[in-house]
Amino acid sequence: MSIGAGRALRMAYIVAGVGGIGFFLMSVVLLGYWPGRVLEEQTRRMSPTMPLGLSVSEQRGREVYAREGCAYCHTQQIRYLDADIARFGAPTLAWETQFDYPHLWGTRRIGPDLSRASGTRTADWHYLHLYSPRTLVPDSVMPAYRSLFDGMPERPRQEARDLVAYLETLGRARELAGPEGEAHAREGCNCPDDHMAHMAFSVTPVNGSPTRPRAEGNYPMLPAAADPQRGKELFAANCATCHGSSGRGDGPAASALVPRPANLAEHRYSFDRLSDVLWNGSVGTSMSAWRDHTVTDLSAMAAAVQSLSMVEPVEAPSEAILALGGRVYQANCIQCHGTNGDGRGTAVAELTVRPTDFRRQQASLAASIRAIREGMNGTRMAPWTDRLNADEILAVAHYVRSLYPDASTRAGQP
Amino acid sequence: MPPGVEESTPRVEVSLVTAHGLAALITLLASLAFGIVAAIELLLPDLFGGVSWLSWGRVRYAHTQGVILGWLGNVFFAFLYHAVPILSGRPVTSAPLGRWLFALWNLAVMVPGWILVLAGISQPLEWAEFPLVIDILAVAGLVLAAIQFVPPFFRRGVESLYVSSWYVIGGLVFTLLAYPMGNFLPEVVPGARGAALSGLWIHDAIGLFVTPLALAIIYYVIPAASGRPIYSHFLSMLGFWLLFFVYPLNGTHHYVFSVIPMEAQISAIAASTILGIDVILVVTNLLLSMRGSGFIPADVGLRFVATGTVFYLLVSIQGAVQAQMAVNQTVHFTDWVVGHSHLAMLGFATFAGAGGLVHMWQRLPGVRFNSRACEWSYWLLVTGVTMMVVDLTVAGLVEAQAWQSGAPWIESVRAARPYWLIRALSAIPIAAGFIALLVGVTTGTRRDVPTDARDVAVDLRGADRLRPRVAPATVEPA
Numbered sequence: 001m002s003i004g005a006g007r008a009l010r011m012a013y014i015v016a017g018v019g020g021i022g023f024f025l026m027s028v029v030l031l032g033y034w035p036g037r038v039l040e041e042q043t044r045r046m047s048p049t050m051p052l053g054l055s056v057s058e059q060r061g062r063e064v065y066a067r068e069g070c071a072y073c074h075t076q077q078i079r080y081l082d083a084d085i086a087r088f089g090a091p092t093l094a095w096e097t098q099f100d101y102p103h104l105w106g107t108r109r110i111g112p113d114l115s116r117a118s119g120t121r122t123a124d125w126h127y128l129h130l131y132s133p134r135t136l137v138p139d140s141v142m143p144a145y146r147s148l149f150d151g152m153p154e155r156p157r158q159e160a161r162d163l164v165a166y167l168e169t170l171g172r173a174r175e176l177a178g179p180e181g182e183a184h185a186r187e188g189c190n191c192p193d194d195h196m197a198h199m200a201f202s203v204t205p206v207n208g209s210p211t212r213p214r215a216e217g218n219y220p221m222l223p224a225a226a227d228p229q230r231g232k233e234l235f236a237a238n239c240a241t242c243h244g245s246s247g248r249g250d251g252p253a254a255s256a257l258v259p260r261p262a263n264l265a266e267h268r269y270s271f272d273r274l275s276d277v278l279w280n281g282s283v284g285t286s287m288s289a290w291r292d293h294t295v296t297d298l299s300a301m302a303a304a305v306q307s308l309s310m311v312e313p314v315e316a317p318s319e320a321i322l323a324l325g326g327r328v329y330q331a332n333c334i335q336c337h338g339t340n341g342d343g344r345g346t347a348v349a350e351l352t353v354r355p356t357d358f359r360r361q362q363a364s365l366a367a368s369i370r371a372i373r374e375g376m377n378g379t380r381m382a383p384w385t386d387r388l389n390a391d392e393i394l395a396v397a398h399y400v401r402s403l404y405p406d407a408s409t410r411a412g413q414p
Numbered sequence: 415m416p417p418g419v420e421e422s423t424p425r426v427e428v429s430l431v432t433a434h435g436l437a438a439l440i441t442l443l444a445s446l447a448f449g450i451v452a453a454i455e456l457l458l459p460d461l462f463g464g465v466s467w468l469s470w471g472r473v474r475y476a477h478t479q480g481v482i483l484g485w486l487g488n489v490f491f492a493f494l495y496h497a498v499p500i501l502s503g504r505p506v507t508s509a510p511l512g513r514w515l516f517a518l519w520n521l522a523v524m525v526p527g528w529i530l531v532l533a534g535i536s537q538p539l540e541w542a543e544f545p546l547v548i549d550i551l552a553v554a555g556l557v558l559a560a561i562q563f564v565p566p567f568f569r570r571g572v573e574s575l576y577v578s579s580w581y582v583i584g585g586l587v588f589t590l591l592a593y594p595m596g597n598f599l600p601e602v603v604p605g606a607r608g609a610a611l612s613g614l615w616i617h618d619a620i621g622l623f624v625t626p627l628a629l630a631i632i633y634y635v636i637p638a639a640s641g642r643p644i645y646s647h648f649l650s651m652l653g654f655w656l657l658f659f660v661y662p663l664n665g666t667h668h669y670v671f672s673v674i675p676m677e678a679q680i681s682a683i684a685a686s687t688i689l690g691i692d693v694i695l696v697v698t699n700l701l702l703s704m705r706g707s708g709f710i711p712a713d714v715g716l717r718f719v720a721t722g723t724v725f726y727l728l729v730s731i732q733g734a735v736q737a738q739m740a741v742n743q744t745v746h747f748t749d750w751v752v753g754h755s756h757l758a759m760l761g762f763a764t765f766a767g768a769g770g771l772v773h774m775w776q777r778l779p780g781v782r783f784n785s786r787a788c789e790w791s792y793w794l795l796v797t798g799v800t801m802m803v804v805d806l807t808v809a810g811l812v813e814a815q816a817w818q819s820g821a822p823w824i825e826s827v828r829a830a831r832p833y834w835l836i837r838a839l840s841a842i843p844i845a846a847g848f849i850a851l852l853v854g855v856t857t858g859t860r861r862d863v864p865t866d867a868r869d870v871a872v873d874l875r876g877a878d879r880l881r882p883r884v885a886p887a888t889v890e891p892a
């Protein structure tokens with residue numbers, strides 16, 4: 001090889017070296033810096049003016065989430081795909097992630113995406129689920145985070161409180177922004193009115209999680225169940241951890257939840273009531289919604305719940321007792337439970353947990369008396385023994401039970 | 415010095431080769447243990463009763479960092495101590511520097527990194543889980559490595575660099591650039607913007623660190639073990655430059671259908687497709703270079719490398735396919751991708767690393783070598799990797815199907831369980847294979863002949879030669 005060629009090759013080597021580093025820089029500019037600029041601009045234009053960031057506790061919770069590798073099973077990124085949107089809600093926008101140092105998008109979903117975890121579960125549920133996941137979800141493979149607690153789920157340490165506070169921030173900013181925020185974002189986006197824009201902004205509600213309880217919502221009237229065995233299996237797999245295998249509200253998870261899971265054995269529920277609660281869940285309690293199950297399965301579950309009822313018929317109370325009960329009810333109970341007992345009194349807007357609708361569910365006489373005497377922990381139902389005497393309590397218990405329609409008129413009953 | 419070897423053939427730092435080689439195997443076994451714990455915890459989540467340092471997330475962090483930095487980092491360094499003097503005709507920069515690098519990499523990066531991650535001090539970024547303080551030490555280690563291994567090439571006539579040398583220089587220099595981008599920037603660049611950078615690093619870790627150095631080993635071992643030069647230097651250089659052009663442009667394919675601008679996503683998908691085609695080119699050249707060595711080469715080092723090459727082809731074609739939107743929307747987030755990364759790291763890179771290790775151990779003076787154990791290792795690992803990757807690929811499709819059906823989430827977890835069991839069982843042949851590899855390099859007869867430069871005799875050099883030529887007669891040591 002001539003010296004000239006050697007020199008030329010040396011030059012080529014330098015050019016190639018510089019070019020090689022150029023390749024790397026090009027990749028960072030094209031796929032890191034430039035998209036970053038676009039995303040920054042999107043954030044600036046689409047974000048609410050003063051989006052809610054993280055409090056100190058929430059930030060600490062985020063650090064717990066990060067160090068435990070939560071993001072390696074739970075993504076925080078809803079993709080522009082119908083399947084993602086149907087299961088979790090509106091796709092993640094750039095401005096929603098502006099406080100995420102560092103991002104926790106994840107690349108594997110063993111558990112569900114958590115971008116819109118806010119408002120989906122109660123703090124009790126989270127504490128118990130972190131302490132002992134399989135007590136609530138028998139087939140879960142989530143690790144138990146015992147070290148965040150002082151020996152029991154009811155005694156969370158600060159780290160557990162921080163973590164749950166952080167979980168409640170996921171998706172919060174966009175929900176707080178509301179329809180005005182969505183309109184602002186859509187305008188700021190200045191994006192073509194294409195399929196992606198439709199996906200990004202037209203999902204209502206923003207949090208579409210099928211397990212999220214909602215206070216008001218249409219629900220399909222469940223058809224009469226055809227398969228009692230299926231209902232029993234579904235109950236055992238999904239409901240028994242809280243409500244207990246015989247429905248007495250004494251499942252392994254029950255003691256950690258406030259309010260306690262309903263004792264299904266000492267209630268009778270109309271199919272309408274069960275359709276509502278299975279479809280919409282029960283806001284303010286750990287009863288999530290079950291909209292991810294098919295209507296057929298839900299009706300089988302509802303039938304299984306009805307079959308657990310152990311409420312015995314009692315001797316009909318006298319007219320005098322019912323009259324006394326009616327007077328006591330009108331004087332004390334209508335603000336919450338409504339004049340006609342449908343649980344829609346004037347104070348309902350102020351209450352986290354919906355008052356009982358006596359027209360759709362009936363407690364046993366003993367359970368009714370107990371509720372009035374002792375109140376319901378975790379709800380605004382107070383003990384009434386200082387206001388009502390024993391006769392009045394008995395009378396009003398009979399009265400509210402009488403609001404439940406006769407068995408023969410209940411829908412869905414065989 | 416054996417006859418026939420150039421007078422200038424420099425000294426190989428044997429003690430550093432063996433030190434890094436053994437550290438590689440020890441960190442490999444530790445990383446394997448973390449992986450096994452994580453695999454079993456998916457089946458028996460309460461096995462360790464909620465002990466925080468053994469919880470799934472933390473051992474998952476320790477597993478991947480151990481594999482890429484501990485096992486692959488050490489085995490690459492071992493290979494470089496063996497190969498750089500032969501490739502460049504110069505000794506590495508400094509033996510004392512090598513001792514510092516060894517101590518820094520293993521005692522200041524790996525051990526404290528693992529302890530911190532398990533203690534809960536980490537960062538939640540994939541392939542970047544060691545905390546920032548460890549990242550600083552790791553970058554220092556990469557700087558030392560670049561100082562140690564790159565200058566010998568500059569001091570030699572650069573016009574006669576063999577393709578392995580290009581991959582070594584490229585890998586070390588690019589990793590030095592990419593590592594800080596992936597480990598530091600997402601801490602200061604939030605959310606989607608940070609994710610765009612993380613996506614780049616996830617692919618740069620494999621594309622700019624693991625792949626170049628693994629290919630350097632493959633390109634080195636094939637001619638050195640078979641005694642025949644590479645089929646085409648031209649194709650190998652074309653492959654090299656194409657790889658370095660398209661590999662860094664792949665990263666965004668980890669976030670397809672995200673809010674990251676669609677143009678960036680599509681560019682990355684296009685680059686992934688070109689990469690797949692380029693790898694076909696590279697592997698064709700490699701396979702042609704192995705003509706005459708048999709379908710399953712008799713030389714166990716070459717056998718590892720040959721199988722690593724096939725895994726490289728498979729994983730790259732799979733990668734190009736799964737980057738396509740139609741496929742990605744189904745398999746992304748599932749165990750399919752976990753299978754893919756094991757095909758890359760455990761199939762391609764580990765087989766290349768093991769092949770390099772076995773190859774150099776056969777040629778190092780004063781070390782024990784047990785060829786039978788290495789053969790066992792090969793077959794056990796082939797069995798384990800195949801079992802695991804096939805299983806996880808099917809698992810991914812099953813999970814995707816459960817998600818698409820709209821069934822409750824937990825159904826996908828239930829459906830995955832039998833596959834997770836098979837995955838955990840695949841750890842048996844894999845663990846046995848790695849233990850056999852350790853046995854292979856620590857037992858058996860001890861080599862006494864100082865033959866550190868034996869394979870120099872094989873024509874590795876000559877990047878200027880653009881056509882295949884017959885190797886000069888292999889010179890056996892006296």
